[in-house]
Amino acid sequence: MLRLKSNKTGNEKNKRYSDTLNLPRTAFPLSMKQGIISKREINIQEAAEFDQLYAWQMGDSRSRTFCLHDGPPYANGEVHVGHALNKIAKDITSRVKLLQGYKVHYKPGWDCHGMPIEQKALAAIKSEHSELSPMQIRHTAEKFAGKTIERQKAAFKRWGVMADWNNECYFTFDKEYEAKQLDLFYDLYEKGLIKEDYMPVHWSPSSKTALAEAELEYNENHVSKSVYVRFLIDNIKENIQCENLNIYALIWTTTPWTLPSNKAICFGSNIKYCLVRDNKEDVLYIVAESCLEKMQTIFNNRLEIKDSFPGSVLNGATYKHPLFKDINFPMLPSNHVSVTKGTGLVHTAPAHGLDDFHLAVPHHLSVECFVDELGRYTEQVGEELNGKHVLKEGNSAVIDLMRSDILAEEDYIHSYPYDWRTKEPTIYRASRQWFINIENIKSKALVSKHLLLILEDGFVGIWGEGIEKRNINIEN
Structure with missing residues (x-):
């Protein structure tokens, strides 16, 4: 069989019947590919003069004014769905007020200061805080914020948010x-x-800054090393049956690194306590009666109850710290003591907890902090701990120093605050801050x-x- 080949190309073959069809013709694109939808939206915005709506209504004669001074976004990154939700919801409000006959005074702005911007700015130039002077950090952050503002502003304009984006914005670095x-x-x-005060705040060693509550993320599966520690009581009321044996206050803590800053042990005046004898070591411990079952588990059921009494009996008692044996520390009543966890006696470090701090002030206890901004022990705590990070090797070092008075250790899984930027754990640390x-x-x-x-x-x-x-x- 003889096959005849056509001299026409593939494209010519496909179009060979096009001249025989009477189809409608249109200037509209037949496909939405290659960003045509976005281009069309921009053309509509320009043709309809969307960007002139704010100026028009401000020049219109209206008897009532609706004023919205916008809470500013951080100038620290690209826009995301949170920006869209915030800006579009406010724009809907402004437009509703416009339809109701109000003149709308909307003033958007940007927050140009703070750690979020510094973090992003330094990451962009691959530098650390310690490598630059404060003025260099500020200059770098200001340049970064300025570029970010322009990108975010372009996005808000693109979304059609009604505002005078060229003249009515505020910037906190002006x-x-x-x-x-x-x-x-x-x-x-x-x-x-205005007052300057010294008190514990959430502190991020990884960011070297204090954090507000809103800047914390809570890790529900954080693992802390918890310990049961004993403190030798050297002065207590005579009506407690001590049998001439050493009496210890037994406490539980998930922050062993705070033990060098211990300044008191708290008890509940209305909590019932018992004096128990450890028949193996021949010593006595004070614990809350409702916590005794847990203590028996730790001590392998070798505790024998010798006496019981209300917490008020502990008023005036003092004790020795294993690391500072030449100082008498007080036992104090407090309403924040609970028996739901631990022993019913609470280790108190005023530099590292709000309850501890508020207790320390009226009792004139020291609130001096021995932890620096990087989360390391200072030299005041001694050579064994100096320079060690409290959440790392410092925690283990404290446990080793107090080993003879630590009766039990266990991992404790609980919710713990983290720095939302660095995703690293925070601490409570006393420092000087300004307050209203x-x-x-x-x-x-x-x-x-x-x-x-x-x-x-x-x-x-x-x-x-x-x-x-x-x-x-x-x-x-």
Whole structure:
């Protein structure tokens, strides 16, 4: 059979009947490939003058004004779904108010300071805080923030958010803005509302900064080394039957690294305690009666109850610390003592816990901190611990130093705060911070609360009842 080959190419063959069809013709693209949808949206925005809507309504004659000063995003990265949710929800509110006849004054801005920006800026140039001076870090962060703002602003414009993006934005690194902040700070100072105080705060050794509660993430599966430690009591009321044996206060802690900072042992005045004898070592321990079952497990059922008494009997008792045997430390009553965990006696380190700190102040206990900003012991605790990291080798070193008085160790899985940026564990660490003394204005604020429309039930009550001062600076 003879096959005749055509001289036409493949494309010509495909189009050989096109001239015989009478199809409609259109300028619209037949495909949505190659970013055509995005280009079309931009053309619509430009043709409809979306970016002129804010200026038009500001120039319109309207008797009522709706003012929205936007809480600023950090200038520390690309936009994400959180930015979209925030900005679009606010834009919907602005447009609803516009339709209701309001003139909308919307002022967006950016927070250009803080550790999130410093972290990203230094990562971009592959440097660490320790490698640059403070001024170099600020300059690097400012340049990074400026570039980030332009990218985020372009995205907000692209989303059609109604604002004057060229003239109405605020930036916290503007010199005028910073000067105004200093004026406000000085005004608060003149009114006696500013105070510097020394107290424990959440501290991130990995970031070398104090953290607000909102900057913490809680790891539900954090593993701590917990220990049961004994402290020799050297002064106690005579009506406790001691049989001329040594009496020890037994405590439990998940932070052995805080033991060198121990300044007191707390008890509950209304908690019932018992005096038990360890028949193997021939010594006596004080534990809460409701915790005895757990203690029997640890001591292999060799504890024998010799006496019981209310916690109030421990008033005035003192004890010796295994690391500081020449000092008498007090046993003190406190309402924060619980019997749900541990022994019913609570190790108290005022530099490393809020309850501990609040107990220390009225009893004039030392709140000196022996841990530096990197989370390492300082030289005040001695050569054995100096320079060791409290969450690493320092923790083990303390356990080794107190080995003769540590009766049991175990891993304890619990929720523990982490730095949300570095994903590393934090500590409580006492340092000097600036605070607004809310106690001085609380009564006026509560009297004036009827002037406010508060959308969240109970907010004023929560704010007014539980807070005496508010931290206003993050140290780094």
